[in-house]
Amino acid sequence: MTIRTKKYRDYEDYINHQKSKAPPGSDLHKRLLTDLWLSDCDGFRKNFSPYKSLFDGKTKALCLGARTGQEVYVLRDMGLEDAIGIDLHACPPLVQEGDVHQLSFEDESFDFIFSNIFDHVLYPEKFLSEVDRVLRPGGHCLLHLSVSNKGAPPQTGSTAVEPQSSIQELLSVSSRLVQELLGKFFAKHPDKDPWASTFVTSSKDVIHYFYSYGHYSVLKDEALEQENWPTYWTLLVKKAHS
Numbered sequence: 001m002t003i004r005t006k007k008y009r010d011y012e013d014y015i016n017h018q019k020s021k022a023p024p025g026s027d028l029h030k031r032l033l034t035d036l037w038l039s040d041c042d043g044f045r046k047n048f049s050p051y052k053s054l055f056d057g058k059t060k061a062l063c064l065g066a067r068t069g070q071e072v073y074v075l076r077d078m079g080l081e082d083a084i085g086i087d088l089h090a091c092p093p094l095v096q097e098g099d100v101h102q103l104s105f106e107d108e109s110f111d112f113i114f115s116n117i118f119d120h121v122l123y124p125e126k127f128l129s130e131v132d133r134v135l136r137p138g139g140h141c142l143l144h145l146s147v148s149n150k151g152a153p154p155q156t157g158s159t160a161v162e163p164q165s166s167i168q169e170l171l172s173v174s175s176r177l178v179q180e181l182l183g184k185f186f187a188k189h190p191d192k193d194p195w196a197s198t199f200v201t202s203s204k205d206v207i208h209y210f211y212s213y214g215h216y217s218v219l220k221d222e223a224l225e226q227e228n229w230p231t232y233w234t235l236l237v238k239k240a241h242s
């Protein structure tokens with residue numbers, strides 16, 4: 001009972017909420033493409049550098065929820081020259097418009113998949129099944145997960161999506177505005193992030209899904225240890241060769 005998802009009026013409400021975070025033309029979007037660009041790229045370069053050997057001889061990478069594309073830019077620079085990102089808003093040439101719950105790519109078409117937006121998805125199972133569909137056998141998926149018990153001992157046992165009662169649902173929707181205001185003050189805690197739609201207690205919640213496919217091994221499951229993203233966890237999995 002560890003992955004919780006926020007309730008929205010409907011799917012459009014969820015999409016509109018996510019799209020409103022940094023739309024093209026907004027101050028944040030402009031800053032991401034200017035004064036924040038280099039430092040963000042440096043962060044991704046540092047994060048990806050331990051995996052450089054995985055990229056040898058590979059070209060095709062997909063970044064899910066890539067916004068303005070810093071992670072795509074860095075992966076291209078590190079040799080994955082056909083890397084592409086998707087996000088709800090396109091940001092050409094690095095990021096195409098798309099929804100992570102329904103990818104427009106062929107089955108088994110990517111060598112490497114990266115995402116740091118697991119907490120922004122609405123349907124974790126659908127998100128992971130799309131990752132599994134488009135990742136080629138032998139490929140790797142790297143997730144940076146925002147987890148709420150970072151530093152606590154890993155959990156064991158089975159996990160499931162927690163059902164919400166209609167009262168919880170009502171409270172959840174009606175309190176969103178308040179959460180958004182409070183989020184300014186608690187942005188570093190995943191449970192208080194107004195943009196989070198899925199709440200993960202530990203990476204074990206996500207590993208459980210990968211194991212359910214029967215063809216994944218976990219290569220890395222440890223804290224990200226990066227100042228900018230204090231709540232993040234690294235999960236690297238490999239899809240078996242068929």
Ligand SMILES: C[S@@+](CC[C@H](N)C(=O)[O-])C[C@H]1O[C@@H](n2cnc3c(N)ncnc32)[C@H](O)[C@@H]1O
Nearest residue numbers: 018065066067087088098099100101116117120
């Ligand atoms: C916290 S930002 C991360 C952006 C980027 N990965 C980075 O680290 O700079 C989350 C992004 O996820 C995107 N997003 C949220 N839900 C999505 C969905 N269903 N499909 C695609 N992108 C989504 C948002 O539009 C937003 O750009």
